[in-house]
Amino acid sequence: MGRIINGKEIATKIRAELADKIKYLIEFGYRAPCLTVIQVGDDPASSTYVRNKKKACEECGIECRDIHLPDTSKEDDLLRTIRYLNIDKEVDGILVQLPLPKHMNERRVLEHIAINKDVDGFAIANAGKLLIGEDCTLPCTPAGVIELLRSTGVNLASKNAVVIGRSNIVGKPMALLLQRENMNVTMLHSKTSQDDMEFYCRHADVVVVATGHENTLTDRHFYGGKNPIIIDVGINRGSDGKLHGDVSEEVKAKYSSYYTPTPGGTGPLTIAMLMKNVFKAYKKDLEA
Ligand code: NDP
Numbered sequence: 001m002g003r004i005i006n007g008k009e010i011a012t013k014i015r016a017e018l019a020d021k022i023k024y025l026i027e028f029g030y031r032a033p034c035l036t037v038i039q040v041g042d043d044p045a046s047s048t049y050v051r052n053k054k055k056a057c058e059e060c061g062i063e064c065r066d067i068h069l070p071d072t073s074k075e076d077d078l079l080r081t082i083r084y085l086n087i088d089k090e091v092d093g094i095l096v097q098l099p100l101p102k103h104m105n106e107r108r109v110l111e112h113i114a115i116n117k118d119v120d121g122f123a124i125a126n127a128g129k130l131l132i133g134e135d136c137t138l139p140c141t142p143a144g145v146i147e148l149l150r151s152t153g154v155n156l157a158s159k160n161a162v163v164i165g166r167s168n169i170v171g172k173p174m175a176l177l178l179q180r181e182n183m184n185v186t187m188l189h190s191k192t193s194q195d196d197m198e199f200y201c202r203h204a205d206v207v208v209v210a211t212g213h214e215n216t217l218t219d220r221h222f223y224g225g226k227n228p229i230i231i232d233v234g235i236n237r238g239s240d241g242k243l244h245g246d247v248s249e250e251v252k253a254k255y256s257s258y259y260t261p262t263p264g265g266t267g268p269l270t271i272a273m274l275m276k277n278v279f280k281a282y283k284k285d286l287e288a
């Protein structure tokens with residue numbers, strides 16, 4: 001049976017460490033760090049994510065401003081809001097909650113955020129720096145996965161990692177970060193044949209799955225394999241109304257050495273990494 005990697009516990013520890021550092025700086029007379037979250041429309045999942053981010057900010061001592069625009073807003077309204085926040089000296093991080101309404105161009109909006117305030121790490125400049133190995137803001141979910149892997153104490157260098165999913169915010173940066181850990185990385189996607197998917201999963205020491213589809217991997221992908229660490233990034237609302245990962249809890253427990261549960265695995269780490277990114281942006285501003 002695989003051992004559970006308790007994302008909630010690891011995230012709580014990261015938030016507590018940040019809270020200590022922030023408290024210390026505030027006692028020395030510095031302002032609190034500030035994150036501004038912009039939500040457009042009333043997508044219920046987005047509202048939950050925004051609430052969770054606000055709660056995490058509170059726990060860390062980060063001021064969280066929340067700007068809520070109606071989904072009838074024009075893209076120009078959003079861009080103007082971002083420009084205003086870009087020059088607000090008290091705002092360290094700007095986060096536009098995705099997805100945006102269909103009439104808005106997500107890429108154009110994200111590129112409007114000043115690079116030093118891009119705490120999601122989604123800007124092309126940050127992605128480029130990650131690619132060539134320069135210091136940058138790491139995208140929160142992949143950065144959180146690295147924390148989860150490190151928490152197991154397993155030596156990752158020279159081992160085989162498989163990343164399933166190749167999105168710009170999860171799969172691609174994930175593969176780069178695993179390479180930085182000196183892992184041999186294979187990326188799979190929806191066009192990969194099931195035979196190849198089984199082959200690579202069975203030879204993997206680490207499997208990171210981020211497809212957004214329940215049961216992407218089942219017994220047949222792991223049977224006779226190496227009992228890898230399974231990191232499940234997927235969040236899917238099941239027909240039972242509950243949240244499920246891309247792999248069932250049974251399969252993860254049966255075939256892994258360690259695994260992240262859903263919920264309570266990667267989700268809390270994503271938010272903890274966001275808090276870290278806000279703190280990093282704030283420290284850079286204090287030191288400038
Ligand atoms: P995208 O939809 O942007 O990308 C999904 C990727 O998975 C694509 O590359 C797609 O391949 C691939 N894929 C889809 N189906 C299969 C399949 N059956 N087999 C192999 N590959 C497949 O999603 P995101 O990367 O944004 O998110 C993925 C999941 O992670 C979602 O459930 C999302 O909710 C969750 N998520 C969770 C976070 C957390 O904090 N835990 C944070 C961010 C996202 P192709 O490129 O060929 O289309």
